[in-house]
Amino acid sequence: MKSEWDVVIIGGGLAGYVAANYLAKSGMSILLIEKDKKVGGRARTDAIGQELFNLGPHALYTKGNAVPILQELGIELNGKSPKLSGLLTDNMLEYTAPFTPVGVLTTRFLNWKERIEWLMVLWKIKSMKIENLSDQTFQQWTQKMTRSKNVQNLLLILGRLATYCHAPEKVSASVIVSHLRTVMNGVLYIDRGWQTIIDQLHNKAVIFGIQIQSGMKINKIYKIENTFKVTLSTEKELTCKYVLSTISPQELLKIVGNNISQTQLDFLKQIIPVKGAALDVALTKLPKPNRLFAMEIGEPFYYSVHSTAAILSENENNIVLHVFKYLHPDDNIVGKEIQNELEQFLEKIQPCWQKHKISSRFMPTITVNQRLPQIGDEQNLQRSKLGVPGLYLAGDWVSSHSILSEGAISSAKQAAEEIIEKEQR
Ligand SMILES: Cc1cc2nc3c(=O)[nH]c(=O)nc-3n(C[C@H](O)[C@H](O)[C@H](O)COP(=O)(O)OP(=O)(O)OC[C@H]3O[C@@H](n4cnc5c(N)ncnc54)[C@H](O)[C@@H]3O)c2cc1C
Structure with a gap:
């Protein structure tokens, strides 16, 4: 890997890859670094046996900001919209x-x-x-x-x-x-999972000549005059003109140290993530085939069969479904208890589901969005307040008006365009 770059992108999730694809046409030299071995971040899809599991339930919004951006980048989005009909459950009662x-x-x-x-x-x-x-x-x-x-x-x-x-x-x-x-x-469940979006973005980035390095972490960035020094987990040091970070506020704080203003530091410190617990399940069949979607009324539980709208298994008869608990920031998280709650909830909707189980995985606390959107965030989020010229931010917490993939993708496009504009000036 060479040591001098125009742009270093931190993070190989949706935001990192969308930014990379926009920057690609600028002619600048670009390096994208992802700390995990596998790229994709939270848009990753894991193959477990014949089934494909997104990290918990994932739906793309057909009329949002993200789809036109992905289409502009030439990304194919195959899949179907799930039916909205389903159940509301409350203790032993059920309603349409x-x-x-x-x-x-x-x-x-x-x-x-x-x-x-x-x-x-x-x-x-x-x-x-x-x-x-x-x-x-x-x-x-x-x-x-x-x-x-x-x-x-x-x-x-x-x-x-x-x-x-x-x-x-x-x-x-x-x-x-x-x-x-x-x-x-309207929403879309994506055939073969969100990894297909990442894979297409990855392949296009590689064709454009962007260097992608996974399994390597950025430990520190600091600025000397007009150049950033970037220290990797391998101890290697790189220099670049621009850094585009797509990592969480907490991770960003660790790598920038004292390089940002006190106001920004205080703001980043108090950002709370949106978390949830996910039970991803594959079955040979649904005991009650008509039950495809349910929400509990008094408790924050979700159930949806995703494989009826999207191809998520090599075997077309197999079922992939997601059960989810929305967590409150003050919740005391006890993994075993939550797993039990989610399994019981699934039992209520699909009695004896365990008999038909192919595989399942449980994630007790996973960050869905890096920022719980609160009143007043707009003012605090203005990127110019970061106070480090040349350091740009993207990700699902960065945009004041949008969250989730909408926020990640739109903020990535915006950050890339700002870098290109700065460079052209
Ligand atoms: C259970 C669940 C359900 C969801 N459902 C939906 C949904 O239905 N619709 C929707 O729009 N969105 C949904 N989302 C949110 C969506 O997945 C995320 O908003 C989006 O993937 C975030 O992309 P990102 O690039 O901003 O962040 P990430 O995907 O988190 O990417 C950041 C990357 O940076 C890497 N990184 C961190 N620190 C470093 C470092 N120091 N050096 C190098 N690399 C580093 C991380 O490993 C990670 O890969 C869901 C998320 C979850 C978890």
Whole structure:
């Protein structure tokens, strides 16, 4: 590996690869470094036997910012939209989920007055001015929208489903409602998993001449005059003009040391991640084949069969499904207990599922989004405040208005374009 580069990208997840592909056409020399042996970050897909598991449930938003960016980069996105019909469960009770017209008409979860209120709230989500919500939490917003506890519960469920955030009293209503609106326009489960997106981005980057080095960590970056010195876990030292970091705020703090302003340091330190627990399961068959999607009402549990919409197994009869618990930032996480809860939840929806199990894996605490979006984040996130010229940030926590892959991909494009513009100037 040579020692001098124009741009060093830290992280080989969606953000790192999208940025690499945009920067590729600039003619600059680019090195992407990923600490894990396998590239992809949280968009990784693992093959376990004949089945392909994303890291927990992953859905791409068909009408969001990310799809047009990926298409602009020539990435093929194959897959299908899952059906929205499903169940709401509560202790031993079950209701039709009112997420489709038929569901709204037939569910016993809502009375007629609540059905009309629910439809009005859905219409408001689609049509309201998001800017007006910037000073409210999602919980405050749901309480303003309706006095019906059932409709409030539905909003909280939909909020969790769309954003993975399970702290309505903390999160910013504007980010949650805006993302909810994107999700309501449709989602896609990707054939053979999100790794196919990473693999296409990787192959294109390689063809463009970008050097990709996995299994190597960046330990430190510091700036001397106009040049960055980058220290790798192998002790090798590189120099570059620009650094584009796609890593978490906590990891960034470790590698920049005292090179950033106190304000930025304080902001990065107090960022809380959005976490969840995932149970990924492959079965030979579903004991109750019609049950493809369910959410628990009183508890933050999710269940969805992904292989009915996407190809996720070499054997077309096999099933890949995800069960998930949305974690609150204050939750005390005891892995065994959560695993038991998720298995029990699955048992309620698919009795005797263990009899048909091919494989499963459990991840007790996984970061879904690096930043729980809170009121006031917008101002703090302005990249210019970082105070280190030449250091650019991307990732799912960096963009003030979008989260998840939407945030990762759009912030990566923006950071790459800013570097190109700076270089051309
Ligand atoms: C369970 C789960 C469900 C999700 N569901 C959805 C969904 O339905 N829809 C959606 O849009 N998004 C979803 N997401 C979120 C989505 O996967 C992420 O937002 C996206 O993949 C983040 O990409 P990134 O590049 O910003 O970060 P990452 O993928 O985390 O990439 C950062 C990379 O940097 C590497 N790295 C860290 N430190 C260093 C270092 N010092 N040196 C070198 N490399 C380093 C890491 O190993 C990592 O590969 C989900 C995530 C999870 C975990």
